[in-house]
Amino acid sequence: MGRSLTDREIRETADKYSTHHYEHYPLVLDTGRGCWITNEETGQRYLDMIAGYSAVIFGRSGKYxxxxxxxxxxxxxKLTLVTGSYYTAPYAQLCEKLTHFCNMDTVLMMNTGAEAVETALKIAKRYAYLTKGISENSAEIISCENNFHGRTQGVLSLSSNDFYRKHFGPFLPGCKSVPFDDFDKLLRAVNRNTAAFIVEPIQGEGGINIPFPNYLKKVENLCKENDILFILDEIQTGFGRTGTMFAHQEYGVKPDIMTVGKAISGGILPISAVLGRNEVMRVLDPGSHGSTFGGNPLACAVACEVIDILIEDSSFVGRARKIGEYFLSELQKIKSPAIKEVRGRGFLIGVELNSPFNADLYRDGLLKEGIMCGIAHERTLRFSPPLIITKREIDWALPKISKVLQETG
Ligand SMILES: Cc1ncc(COP(=O)(O)O)c(C=O)c1O
Structure with missing residues (x-):
């Protein structure tokens, strides 16, 4: 055994001394290899089909x-943390690589996804005050129902999820929401105080919801016509997850601001970023924003390597798309009264269950079979494995997934 505490001691210690903001499964994870994670006490291996909520794109061993x-x-x-007031080479290199890679002018580095979204909202409001002449404190942000942009107070102000918001109010004023993929409702919601519209190109935690092909293009045009910033949250979908480098590329649009996170470090360290057009991003001046760890050289060095790998291995993303399509089509063949719909793109796949089938039971059933999956929006089993997962591993998992979906009830 490589550790001194038993599984039970680990669980009891964590439960005793930490808050209970996650419902923990009674499982301790110790060692990662490729797409597998092992519990040392039992020796049981699990196929990781969550990848740290989409972040761990290169798995946990191997060449990348x-x-x-x-x-x-x-x-x-060499050097880990300095402050944002000094230059470091990894920071400069990542700024250049990431802006080129994302086809944007300017970047601001943060740490977590929620922080990146918070930062994007701050930039959007400032831009609206400085360029549109909106009177102070009246800027509005429109978001989509069923979104997930994180858990901080500002970001929760955009959320329509009562469970996430309960007893955390009051929230930020000036936040409106419209149904996802409903252009007409958005059209009716905009007014002269609208600073920005923020949307995930594919809703992830909201249940893996894919918009109609022309939705984002219409949104982009509407935003342009009304001088509203079009913000795309690619924190979940970015870096190849959905079979294109960024999910919005599928729709031929270009956002004014884009947020990225998770996979930008291959899931090794927290790092996120806000990218945008120069004249938008430059509304921040010294003192208007900052972060102790944002842009630290350690995280930047790792993120530079991620981008280098993605540029060097041009087949990586196409492979995710191809094997993802195969996985999706095999899941769609499973016949079970529990399944309402199987949908997804690339390696972001959801199996929505009919009511009253309980997703927790199916997730637990899969865990017993050695497969880790997630749950999105209550009743959707979510599969978002590392992008290095092989067809062989998918073929190993498919009969087990099929069995659990047919048996558990
Ligand atoms: C689209 C999207 N935005 C933002 C976030 C928040 O990221 P973080 O958990 O790093 O704060 C998530 C997390 O799942 C997400 O899916």
Missing amino acids: YSRLLDALNRQAK
Whole structure:
């Protein structure tokens, strides 16, 4: 055994000393290899089909993962954290690489996804005050029902999820929401105080919801016509997850602001970013924003390596699309009264269950079979494996998924 505490002691210690904001499964995870995670006490291996909520794109060993570790070690030996007031080479390099990679002008580095979204909202409001002449404190942000942009107070102000919001109010004023994929409702919601519309190109935590093909194009045009900033949250969908490098590329649109996170470090370190057009991003001046860890050289060095890998291995994303399509089509063949719909793109796939089938039971059933999956929006089983997962591993999982979906009830 590589650790001194038993599974039980680990669970009891964590439960005793930490808040209970996650419902923990009674499972301790110790070691990662490729797409697998092992519990040392039992020796049981699990196929990771969540990948740290989409972040761990290169898995937990292998040639790409090793490159990230090398980059991490090299930089850790040199310099880890300074302050944002000084220049470092990894920061400069990542700023250049990431803006080119995302086809944007300017970047601001943060740490978590929620922080990136908070930052995007701040930039949008400032831009609206400075350029549209909106009177102070009256800027509005429109978001989509069923969105997930994170858990901080500002971001929760955009949420329509009562469970996430309960007893956390009051929330920010000036936030409106409209149904996802409903252009007409958005059209009716905009007014002269609208600073920005923020949307996920594919809703992830909201149940893996894919918009109609022309929705985002119409939104982009509406935003342009009304001088409203079009913000795309690619934190979940970015870096190949949905079979294109960024999900919005499928729809031929270009946002004014884009948020990225999660996979930007291969899931190794928290790092996120807001990218945008120069004249939008430059509304921030010294002192108007900041973060202790945002843009730290360690995280930047790892993220640079991620981008280098994605540029070097041009087949990586196409492979995710191809094998993702195969996985989706095989899941769609499963016949079970529990299944309402199977949908997804690339390696972001949801199996929505009919009411009253309970997603927790199916997730637990899959765990017993050695498969880790997530749950999105109550009743949707969510599969978002590392993008290195092989067809062989998918073929190993499919009969088990089929069995659980047919048996559990
Ligand atoms: C689309 C989207 N935006 C923002 C976030 C928040 O990211 P974080 O948990 O890193 O704050 C998430 C997390 O799942 C997300 O899916």
